[in-house]
Amino acid sequence: MQRSKSNSLHNEALEHLVGGVNSPVRAFKSVHGNPIYFDKASGATVTDVDGNELVDFVQSWGPLVHGHSHPQILDAVYKKMQNGTSFGAPHTGEIELAKRVKKRFSHMDKVRFVSSGTEAVMSAVRLARGYTGRDLLVKFEGCYHGHVDSLMVSSGSGLATFGIASSPGIPKDTVATTLIAPLDDDEAVDYLFKEHGHEIAAVIIEPLPANNGLLVQRHEYLANLRTLCHEHGALLIFDEVISGFRFKDGSYGDISGVTPDITALGKIIGGGLPVGAYGARSEIMEKLSPLGPVYQAGTLSGNPLAMAAGIATLDLLDDSAYDHLESLGKILEQCVEPVLEKHGYPMRLMRRGSLFWFSPSAAQPPSRADLIPSDAGTLYSDVHKGLLEKGYMLAPSAYEIGFIATVHQEHHLLGMAKALDEVLQELEW
Numbered sequence: 001m002q003r004s005k006s007n008s009l010h011n012e013a014l015e016h017l018v019g020g021v022n023s024p025v026r027a028f029k030s031v032h033g034n035p036i037y038f039d040k041a042s043g044a045t046v047t048d049v050d051g052n053e054l055v056d057f058v059q060s061w062g063p064l065v066h067g068h069s070h071p072q073i074l075d076a077v078y079k080k081m082q083n084g085t086s087f088g089a090p091h092t093g094e095i096e097l098a099k100r101v102k103k104r105f106s107h108m109d110k111v112r113f114v115s116s117g118t119e120a121v122m123s124a125v126r127l128a129r130g131y132t133g134r135d136l137l138v139k140f141e142g143c144y145h146g147h148v149d150s151l152m153v154s155s156g157s158g159l160a161t162f163g164i165a166s167s168p169g170i171p172k173d174t175v176a177t178t179l180i181a182p183l184d185d186d187e188a189v190d191y192l193f194k195e196h197g198h199e200i201a202a203v204i205i206e207p208l209p210a211n212n213g214l215l216v217q218r219h220e221y222l223a224n225l226r227t228l229c230h231e232h233g234a235l236l237i238f239d240e241v242i243s244g245f246r247f248k249d250g251s252y253g254d255i256s257g258v259t260p261d262i263t264a265l266g267k268i269i270g271g272g273l274p275v276g277a278y279g280a281r282s283e284i285m286e287k288l289s290p291l292g293p294v295y296q297a298g299t300l301s302g303n304p305l306a307m308a309a310g311i312a313t314l315d316l317l318d319d320s321a322y323d324h325l326e327s328l329g330k331i332l333e334q335c336v337e338p339v340l341e342k343h344g345y346p347m348r349l350m351r352r353g354s355l356f357w358f359s360p361s362a363a364q365p366p367s368r369a370d371l372i373p374s375d376a377g378t379l380y381s382d383v384h385k386g387l388l389e390k391g392y393m394l395a396p397s398a399y400e401i402g403f404i405a406t407v408h409q410e411h412h413l414l415g416m417a418k419a420l421d422e423v424l425q426e427l428e429w
């Protein structure tokens with residue numbers, strides 16, 4: 001595939017934007033390539049500035065569960081736009097989207113809209129601290145919660161410890177309030193609660209960790225977190241920014257039978273426009289300003305265009321849409337797994353609903369970040385590059401997952417499997 005226009009735009013962008021991008025993983029660094037400049041996108045495909053058409057399994061990193069430029073979503077936004085782009089005042093769209101969110105997340109009495117997943121998580125954490133009057137957080141290695149200072153933490157030495165900042169620019173004192181534990185390890189969290197239980201404001205987890213591979217957790221593990229929080233007066237925060245609205249049977253909390261105190265949302269809830277949200281029972285939410293003392297605000301929060309896109313997206317997500325996503329997921333498994341096996345390539349397809357991940361090992365997919373093999377990047381980048389050349393776009397990182405949208409068709413999935421077969425053949429694996 002010819003990419004001369006993309007490459008020259010990237011060179012131009014390098015003079016004006018840091019690394020040519022506005023979010024680091026877009027830079028293709030971990031797959032040793034250049035970013036591709038998109039021109040337009042429709043349904044399951046995107047067209048780049050050089051005129052190449054690609055089948056898209058990134059789907060804007062999750063929000064586009066109905067694919068690109070869905071006519072009903074575009075129409076809803078376009079109609080709203082005729083009446084103004086931002087009011088800075090209440091409007092019916094906020095009520096309508098809140099009702100739809102509450103239908104899915106039954107533990108929420110009240111919802112607050114913000115403009116990104118990061119903002120939702122940051123605000124949920126502040127609310128939990130304000131509500132409990134405590135400072136400490138527990139987070140897990142291998143979970144991503146946006147670029148929130150107190151959650152940009154790597155594990156220090158030892159099994160369950162205070163973390164160290166994973167980026168310069170974050171004060172030591174900020175991460176000193178974050179305890180970090182490995183996923184899927186009951187003893188580690190038991191220990192943290194034994195040592196610090198009375199100081200812990202909240203435990204925050206992606207109940208379906210999907211930002212560092214797809215690290216599915218045991219039900220009992222999530223249930224233990226619920227019990228520990230309950231016993232020690234801490235709040236349980238589920239970060240469902242990526243898993244929220246993905247499953248027919250409700251929230252991932254519902255599916256795992258564990259009810260959190262606060263849930264943070266993003267991605268699908270905005271249908272491709274910037275929306276985040278968090279919600280909880282009234283007693284917690286009423287600590288928020290204007291009813292309570294915990295401050296949180298936003299110039300563009302509840303933006304009418306973004307609410308309209310969210311409402312249209314959720315209205316399209318009926319039972320049959322979820323069934324369709326599940327059947328596409330099954331087809332993907334059935335066509336991709338045999339190809340990996342045939343070539344003996346050390347990868348497996350891990351899937352939950354419309355989320356999938358090429359797990360970089362022939363063994364059982366891992367449940368913890370430290371169990372992901374260290375050669376994951378190399379194994380993946382060959383596959384990524386090969387598939388891209390054949391017109392299939394996966395996320396440019398071994399640790400990012402893929403997304404199936406309701407507009408994908410069987411031939412897109414079979415086509416990807418066939419391309420993968422050719423790629424592995426060419427690699428002479």
Ligand SMILES: *Cc1c(COP(=O)(O)O)cnc(C)c1O
Binds near residue numbers: 116119206211240
């Ligand atoms: C994407 C994501 C975030 C951050 O959301 P942004 O909209 O990128 O700020 C937070 N948590 C999880 C689980 C995510 O997947």
